[in-house]
Amino acid sequence: MDVLPVVVVIPTRNEAENIAQTVRSVIGRFAHVVVVDSDSTDGTRDLAKAEGAEVVPYTWDGAYPKKKQWCLEHVHPETDWVLFLDGDETPSPQLLAEIRRVFDPPPGHRIRPAAFDIPLGYWFAGRRLRHGHTIVKRVLLDRTRCRFPEPDDLAAPGMGEQEGHYQPLADPVVRLTAPIEHQDLDPVRTWFERHNRYSDWEAWLEEHPAVREQIRQAKTRQGRLFHRAPLKPLVSFLYAYGLRRGFLDGRAGLDYALAMSFYRWQIGLKARELAAARTAAGADGGRVRH
Template identity: 80%
Template sequence: MTRLPIVVAIPTKNEAANITGAVRSVIDHFAAVVVVDSDSTDDTRALAKAEGAEVVPYTWDGRYPKKKQWCLENVHPETDWMLFLDGDETPSGELIAELRRIFHDGRPVRPAAFDIPLGYWFAGRRLRHGYTIVKRALLDRTRARFPEPDDLAAPGMGEQEGHYQPLAEPVHRLRAPIEHRDLDPVRTWFDRHNRYSDWEAWLERHPEVREQIRTAKTRQGQIFHRAPFKPLLSFGYSYVYRRGFLDGRAGFDYALAMSFYRWQIGVKAREAAAAERPTD
C-alpha cells in the first residue's frame, strides 16, 4: 500500500498508557511517524520504538519556537505535510481514506491546512453530541506557522503552544474524525485543565495578549472568546443546544466539567485582579 506523503508528529511526555495505540494506528499509512518526547519518565520512548516509530528528544529552552513549531522546522523537513496527533489520538479509518483521496488523486493540494474534527471520549465513553472540538492538525509547513503571542511569562502551558490554531490560508475542513481517547484516569483531565486555566486566567489580566490569541482561533472560538457568563453559556451550549444530554451521564459530566473549567478561569482572574489592587 502506498504511504501518504505526510509526516506524523506525536508530541509526548509520559504517554505510556496511550502511545502504543497511537503509533499502531498510523505506522503503516504515513511516510514517517515521529514521537517527539520531552523527557518522559515512563516507557513512552521504548513503547514507541517497539511499534516502529522514530523517537526524537525535545527540551524546551523557554523561548519561541515552542514544541509544535519546532517540529515543523526540524522533523523530516524534506516532507512538506505534517499531521499532529496527541499521544492519546488515532485517525479513524474514514479519515485515512479521506486523506488518500486528497493526496493520491494526482492534483496539487490547494489548502495550506486542514481542520479535523475530534471524536472525543470522556470518562470512557465516546461523545456523539455536545461541544464539538476541531483541530487544525494537518499542515503544509511551507505555508503554515504557529503564532508567537507574548505569553512566555504566563503559567499553565509551558513548552506546548496554547489553545489557538496555527495560521494558514486557505484552510479546508475534513469530514472524518481523529479519535481522541485518553486511557489515563479522568483525574488527569482535571489536572491538565487546572494548568490550562492558569494560562487562560493570566490572559484575562493581559488583554493585549488575549487579543493576539483571539485572532488565531476558529470563528466559533473567537465568538466564545468575547462572550459573557462563560460557565453558564458553555453548559447551555454543550448540554442543551448541542444536545449533550443524548450522551447520557457522560454528556452531562463533560458539559459540567467544561463549565467548571470556565468557572476556574474566572475565579483565578478575579483573584489576580484583587491582589493587584492597592490597599489602604
Template identity: 90%
Template structure:
C-alpha cells in the same frame, strides 16, 4: 500499501498508557511516524520504538518556537506535509481514507489548501461522546504555508512548552468530514489536572488584554465568538448540554458539560484573584 507523503508528528510526555495504540494506527500509512518526546519518565519512548516509530528528544528552552512549531521546523523538513496527533489520538479508518484521497492527486497537481481542519471524536470518562461538544483541530499542515502564532505569553503559567489554545495560521483551510478519535486511557483526574493548568494560562490572559486579543485572532470563528461571551460558565453549560444536545449522551454528557462549565468558572475565579492581588503569583508554571 503506498505510504502517504506526510510526516506524522506525535508530541509526547509520559504517554505510556496510549502511545502504542497511537503509533500502531498510523505506522505503514505515512512516510514517517515520529514521536517527539519531552523527557518522559515512563516507557513512552521504548513503546513507541517497539511499534516502529522514530523517537526524537525535545527539551524546551523557555522561548519560541514552542514544541509544535519546532516540529514544523525540524522533523523531516524535506517532507512538506505534517500531521499532528496527540499521544492518545488515532485517526479513524474513514479519516485515513479521506487523507489518502487528498494526496492521490494526478501527477503534477499539488494539494491546494494550506491546512485541513479535522473534527475530534471525543471520549470523556471512558465514553465516546456523540453530542455536546464541537472540537475541530487544525493538524494536517503544509509546513511551507503554515506557522504557529507567537503571542507575548511566555511569562504566563500553565502551558510551558505547549502552544496555547489557538490554531496555526494558514490560508486557505478546508475542513474534513471524518474524525480523529481522542480516546484517553488515563483516569479522569488527569483531565482535571491538565485543565487546572490550562485555566492558569487563561486567567493570566484575562489580565493581559493585548495578548488575549492576539490569541483571539488565531482562533476559529466559534472560538472568537465565545471569547467575547459574558457569563462563560453558564453559556458553556447551556451550549454543551442544551444547544449541542449533550443530554443525549446520558450521564457522560452531563459530566462533560459540568466539567467544562467548572473549567470556565476556574478561569474567572483565578482572574479575579489575580486582579485582587495585582497580578502577584502569576509566574510561569510547569508544563
C-alpha cells in the same frame, strides 16, 4: 500510492498508557511516524520504538519556537506535509481514507489548501461523546505555508512548552469530515489536572488583554465568538448540554458539560483573584510612608 507523503508527529510527555495504540494506528501508512518526547519517565520512548516509531528527544529552552513549531522546523523538513496527533489520538479509518483522497487526487487536480481542520471524536471518562461541544483541530499542515503564532505569553503559567489554545496560521484552510478519535486511557483525574494548568494560562490572559487579543485572532470563528461571550460557565454548559444536545449522551454528556463549565468557572475565579492581587499591590504601592 501505498504510503502517504506525510510526516506524523506525536508530541509526548509520559504517554505510556496511550502511545502504543497511537503509533499502531499510523505506522506503515505514512512516510514517517515520529514521537517527539519531552523527558518521559514512564517508558513512553521504549514503547514507541517497539511499535516502529522514530523517537526524537525534545527539551524546551523557555523561548519561541515552542514544541509544535519546533517540530515543523526540524522533523523531516524534506517532507512538506505534517499531521500532528496527540499521544492519545488515532485517526479513524474514514479519516485515513479521506486523507488518501487528498493526497491521491484525480488527474488534473492538486492539493491547494495550506492546512486542513479535522474534527475530534471525543472520549470523556471512558465514553465516546456523540453530541455536545464540537472540537476541531488544525493539525494537517503544509509546513511551508503554516506557522504557529508567537503571542507575548512566555511569562504566563500553565502551558510551558506547549502552544496555547489557538490554531496555526494558514490560508486557505479546508475542513475534513471524518474524525480523529481522541481516546485518553488515563484516569479522568488527569483531565482535571491538565485543565487546572490550562486555566492558569487562561486566567493570566484575562489580566493581559493585549496578549488575549493576539490569541483571539488565532482561534477558529467559533472560538473567537466564545472568547467575547459573557457568563462563560453558564454559556458553556447550555451550549454543550442543550444547543449541541449533549443530553443525548446520557450521564457522559452531563459529566462533560459540567466539567467544561467548571473549567470556565476556574478561569473566572483565578482571573478575579489575580485582579484583586493587582489592586491590592497598587493600593499598597500608593501609600505614603512616614
